[in-house]
Amino acid sequence: MRNKFKKRQNKFIILIHNQASLTLEGLEALKIYMVSQDIAAAELLKKKEKEADEARRILIYQLNKTFITPFDREDIFALSRTIDDVIDYAYTTVDEMELFNIEPTPFMRRIASLLRDATFELLLAVDCLEEHTGVAGEHSQRAKALENRVEKVYREALAELFCEAKDIEDIVQMFKMREVYRHLSNAADRGDEAANVLADIVVKAA
Secondary structure, eight states, X not given: OTGGGSOOOOHHHHHHHHHHHHHHHHHHHHHHHHHHXXXXXXXXXXXXXXXXXXXXXXXXXXXXXXXXXXXXXXXXXXXXXXXXXHHHHHHHHHHHHHHHTOOOXXXXXXXXXXXXXXXXXXXXXXXXXXXXXXXXXHHHHHHHHHHHHHHHHHHHHHHHHHHHOOSHHHHHHHHHHHHHHHHHHHHHXXXXXXXXXXXXXXXXXX
Protein backbone atom coordinates (compact mmCIF):
# COMPACT_ATOMS: atom_id res chain seq x y z
CA MET A 1 0.00 0.00 0.00
CA ARG A 2 2.86 2.35 0.86
CA ASN A 3 4.42 1.85 -2.61
CA LYS A 4 1.09 2.71 -4.22
CA PHE A 5 1.36 6.30 -3.01
CA LYS A 6 5.11 6.63 -3.47
CA LYS A 7 6.07 9.53 -5.71
CA ARG A 8 7.14 8.37 -9.15
CA GLN A 9 10.48 9.62 -10.40
CA ASN A 10 10.25 11.98 -13.34
CA LYS A 11 10.93 10.23 -16.64
CA PHE A 12 13.56 12.78 -17.65
CA ILE A 13 15.54 12.17 -14.48
CA ILE A 14 15.40 8.46 -15.29
CA LEU A 15 16.48 9.04 -18.89
CA ILE A 16 19.40 11.28 -17.93
CA HIS A 17 20.37 8.77 -15.22
CA ASN A 18 20.43 6.00 -17.84
CA GLN A 19 22.64 8.07 -20.11
CA ALA A 20 25.00 9.09 -17.30
CA SER A 21 25.18 5.50 -16.04
CA LEU A 22 26.16 4.20 -19.48
CA THR A 23 28.75 6.95 -19.73
CA LEU A 24 30.22 5.90 -16.39
CA GLU A 25 30.44 2.29 -17.59
CA GLY A 26 32.24 3.52 -20.69
CA LEU A 27 34.72 5.57 -18.66
CA GLU A 28 35.38 2.59 -16.39
CA ALA A 29 36.21 0.59 -19.52
CA LEU A 30 38.56 3.39 -20.62
CA LYS A 31 40.31 3.24 -17.26
CA ILE A 32 40.79 -0.52 -17.63
CA TYR A 33 42.06 -0.10 -21.18
CA MET A 34 44.65 2.44 -20.06
CA VAL A 35 46.03 -0.08 -17.56
CA SER A 36 46.00 -3.23 -19.69
CA GLN A 37 45.19 -2.29 -23.30
CA ASP A 38 42.66 -5.08 -23.05
CA ILE A 39 40.79 -5.41 -26.36
CA ALA A 40 37.68 -6.46 -24.44
CA ALA A 41 37.74 -3.14 -22.57
CA ALA A 42 38.01 -1.24 -25.84
CA GLU A 43 35.07 -3.20 -27.26
CA LEU A 44 33.04 -2.58 -24.11
CA LEU A 45 33.68 1.16 -24.39
CA LYS A 46 32.52 1.15 -28.01
CA LYS A 47 29.40 -0.80 -27.00
CA LYS A 48 28.57 1.63 -24.20
CA GLU A 49 29.11 4.60 -26.51
CA LYS A 50 26.49 3.21 -28.91
CA GLU A 51 24.10 2.45 -26.04
CA ALA A 52 24.57 5.96 -24.67
CA ASP A 53 23.81 7.41 -28.12
CA GLU A 54 20.57 5.44 -28.17
CA ALA A 55 19.70 6.63 -24.66
CA ARG A 56 20.23 10.22 -25.82
CA ARG A 57 18.03 9.68 -28.90
CA ILE A 58 15.23 8.42 -26.67
CA LEU A 59 15.64 11.40 -24.34
CA ILE A 60 15.50 13.88 -27.23
CA TYR A 61 12.43 12.14 -28.64
CA GLN A 62 10.66 12.41 -25.29
CA LEU A 63 11.78 16.01 -24.89
CA ASN A 64 10.29 16.98 -28.25
CA LYS A 65 6.89 15.46 -27.42
CA THR A 66 6.60 16.60 -23.80
CA PHE A 67 5.21 19.99 -22.83
CA ILE A 68 6.04 20.01 -19.10
CA THR A 69 9.56 19.09 -17.95
CA PRO A 70 11.05 18.95 -14.41
CA PHE A 71 13.44 21.79 -15.28
CA ASP A 72 14.20 23.92 -18.33
CA ARG A 73 14.13 21.87 -21.50
CA GLU A 74 17.22 23.75 -22.71
CA ASP A 75 19.06 22.53 -19.60
CA ILE A 76 17.90 18.96 -20.17
CA PHE A 77 19.14 19.11 -23.76
CA ALA A 78 22.47 20.69 -22.76
CA LEU A 79 23.05 18.19 -19.95
CA SER A 80 22.34 15.26 -22.24
CA ARG A 81 24.60 16.69 -24.96
CA THR A 82 27.57 17.33 -22.67
CA ILE A 83 27.33 13.92 -21.00
CA ASP A 84 27.19 12.36 -24.47
CA ASP A 85 30.31 14.29 -25.47
CA VAL A 86 32.24 12.81 -22.53
CA ILE A 87 31.80 9.22 -23.70
CA ASP A 88 32.25 10.25 -27.35
CA TYR A 89 35.71 11.61 -26.56
CA ALA A 90 36.54 8.55 -24.49
CA TYR A 91 35.64 6.44 -27.52
CA THR A 92 37.72 8.54 -29.95
CA THR A 93 40.65 8.39 -27.51
CA VAL A 94 40.81 4.60 -27.75
CA ASP A 95 40.04 4.69 -31.45
CA GLU A 96 43.06 6.92 -32.12
CA MET A 97 45.29 4.94 -29.79
CA GLU A 98 44.51 1.83 -31.81
CA LEU A 99 44.89 3.69 -35.10
CA PHE A 100 48.26 5.23 -34.17
CA ASN A 101 49.45 2.18 -32.20
CA ILE A 102 49.89 4.28 -29.05
CA GLU A 103 50.66 2.60 -25.75
CA PRO A 104 49.14 4.19 -22.62
CA THR A 105 51.42 6.43 -20.60
CA PRO A 106 51.27 7.04 -16.83
CA PHE A 107 49.73 10.44 -17.66
CA MET A 108 46.98 8.80 -19.69
CA ARG A 109 46.27 6.37 -16.86
CA ARG A 110 45.98 9.21 -14.36
CA ILE A 111 43.68 11.20 -16.63
CA ALA A 112 41.46 8.19 -17.34
CA SER A 113 41.13 7.51 -13.61
CA LEU A 114 40.22 11.14 -12.91
CA LEU A 115 37.70 11.15 -15.76
CA ARG A 116 36.06 8.04 -14.37
CA ASP A 117 35.75 9.68 -10.95
CA ALA A 118 34.37 12.90 -12.43
CA THR A 119 31.77 10.95 -14.40
CA PHE A 120 30.74 9.15 -11.21
CA GLU A 121 30.20 12.54 -9.55
CA LEU A 122 28.05 13.64 -12.48
CA LEU A 123 25.89 10.53 -12.09
CA LEU A 124 25.50 11.18 -8.35
CA ALA A 125 24.52 14.77 -9.11
CA VAL A 126 21.87 13.65 -11.59
CA ASP A 127 20.45 11.20 -9.06
CA CYS A 128 20.10 13.99 -6.48
CA LEU A 129 18.50 16.55 -8.80
CA GLU A 130 14.88 15.84 -8.02
CA GLU A 131 14.86 15.70 -4.23
CA HIS A 132 18.28 16.90 -3.02
CA THR A 133 19.37 19.74 -5.27
CA GLY A 134 21.88 21.05 -2.73
CA VAL A 135 23.68 17.72 -2.70
CA ALA A 136 23.53 17.66 -6.51
CA GLY A 137 25.37 20.99 -6.45
CA GLU A 138 28.07 19.54 -4.22
CA HIS A 139 28.61 16.62 -6.59
CA SER A 140 28.81 18.96 -9.58
CA GLN A 141 31.50 20.98 -7.80
CA ARG A 142 33.47 17.81 -7.12
CA ALA A 143 33.23 16.94 -10.81
CA LYS A 144 34.61 20.37 -11.68
CA ALA A 145 37.47 19.97 -9.20
CA LEU A 146 38.41 16.66 -10.82
CA GLU A 147 38.36 18.33 -14.24
CA ASN A 148 40.84 20.88 -12.95
CA ARG A 149 43.11 18.04 -11.89
CA VAL A 150 42.83 16.53 -15.36
CA GLU A 151 43.96 19.78 -16.93
CA LYS A 152 46.96 19.91 -14.61
CA VAL A 153 48.01 16.38 -15.60
CA TYR A 154 47.35 17.24 -19.26
CA ARG A 155 49.73 20.21 -19.12
CA GLU A 156 52.37 18.10 -17.39
CA ALA A 157 52.02 15.45 -20.09
CA LEU A 158 52.45 17.98 -22.90
CA ALA A 159 55.47 19.56 -21.22
CA GLU A 160 57.19 16.19 -21.00
CA LEU A 161 56.13 15.28 -24.53
CA PHE A 162 57.67 18.37 -26.11
CA CYS A 163 60.89 17.92 -24.15
CA GLU A 164 61.41 14.42 -25.53
CA ALA A 165 61.28 15.30 -29.26
CA LYS A 166 64.83 15.05 -30.68
CA ASP A 167 64.41 13.92 -34.29
CA ILE A 168 61.74 13.62 -36.98
CA GLU A 169 60.49 10.25 -35.70
CA ASP A 170 60.10 11.69 -32.21
CA ILE A 171 58.21 14.65 -33.63
CA VAL A 172 55.82 12.40 -35.55
CA GLN A 173 55.21 10.36 -32.40
CA MET A 174 54.78 13.56 -30.43
CA PHE A 175 51.95 14.73 -32.70
CA LYS A 176 50.23 11.34 -32.43
CA MET A 177 50.46 11.42 -28.65
CA ARG A 178 49.26 14.99 -28.51
CA GLU A 179 46.09 14.01 -30.40
CA VAL A 180 45.33 11.35 -27.82
CA TYR A 181 45.94 13.77 -24.95
CA ARG A 182 43.73 16.33 -26.68
CA HIS A 183 40.81 13.89 -26.81
CA LEU A 184 41.21 13.15 -23.11
CA SER A 185 41.32 16.87 -22.34
CA ASN A 186 38.20 17.42 -24.44
CA ALA A 187 36.40 14.71 -22.47
CA ALA A 188 37.29 16.58 -19.28
CA ASP A 189 36.10 19.88 -20.76
CA ARG A 190 32.72 18.38 -21.64
CA GLY A 191 32.44 16.93 -18.15
CA ASP A 192 33.10 20.41 -16.81
CA GLU A 193 30.32 21.79 -19.04
CA ALA A 194 27.95 19.10 -17.75
CA ALA A 195 28.81 20.11 -14.18
CA ASN A 196 28.09 23.75 -15.08
CA VAL A 197 24.66 22.82 -16.46
CA LEU A 198 23.92 20.89 -13.28
CA ALA A 199 24.98 23.90 -11.20
CA ASP A 200 22.64 26.13 -13.26
CA ILE A 201 19.76 23.72 -12.64
CA VAL A 202 20.49 23.78 -8.90
CA VAL A 203 20.52 27.61 -8.83
CA LYS A 204 17.21 27.81 -10.73
CA ALA A 205 15.62 25.29 -8.35
CA ALA A 206 16.72 27.20 -5.23
